Amino acid sequence: MTGEVKDILITDKSGGALHSIASAKLEVGKGIVGDRYHAGVGAFSNKHPGSPALEVSLIEQEEIVQFNLTTGLDYTAAELRRNIVTEHIRLNDLVGREFYIGTVKMKGIKLCEPCGYLAKILSDEVMTHLLHRGGLRAQVLSDGDIHLLDRVGEK
Numbered sequence: 001m002t003g004e005v006k007d008i009l010i011t012d013k014s015g016g017a018l019h020s021i022a023s024a025k026l027e028v029g030k031g032i033v034g035d036r037y038h039a040g041v042g043a044f045s046n047k048h049p050g051s052p053a054l055e056v057s058l059i060e061q062e063e064i065v066q067f068n069l070t071t072g073l074d075y076t077a078a079e080l081r082r083n084i085v086t087e088h089i090r091l092n093d094l095v096g097r098e099f100y101i102g103t104v105k106m107k108g109i110k111l112c113e114p115c116g117y118l119a120k121i122l123s124d125e126v127m128t129h130l131l132h133r134g135g136l137r138a139q140v141l142s143d144g145d146i147h148l149l150d151r152v153g154e155k
Helices: 061-071 116-121 125-129
Strands: 002-010 019-021 023-027 056-060 084-087 098-101 104-111 136-140 144-147 151-153
Touching: 002 023, 002 144, 056 061, 061 084, 061 125, 104 144
Parallel strands: 056 084
Antiparallel strands: 002 019, 002 084, 002 151, 023 144, 056 136, 098 104, 098 151, 104 136
């Protein structure tokens, strides 16, 4: 099971608009350099300090497309507030498993379920239509750089 990175998205402040970058540095125990959770200022940083589940979030491009088709909405990956957009890999299958993004070793911690914060800034539709399809929360197990089109999957 392998996929690829379609987008890398970060913002340096809580609630800030996410923007795309072509590559990113990942650090063990911190996440993506330049992102709000790496800096400890994300919306949930104070509620779960040091949690590996806050290091990196991923979402499948296929689920974004399906969400928009089902709801008639037109949200982008950046609006759905996940860090890494993947394609051709089922992220739910990576919960509790180690995998790689390029050469960076990761571990799937838990599903990245939609939350009240996301529903408040977008729409209540996310609570229903992204349930169990909102992506994956992952921990960084090795430092390194990732890039657009990097392979995502188990070795």
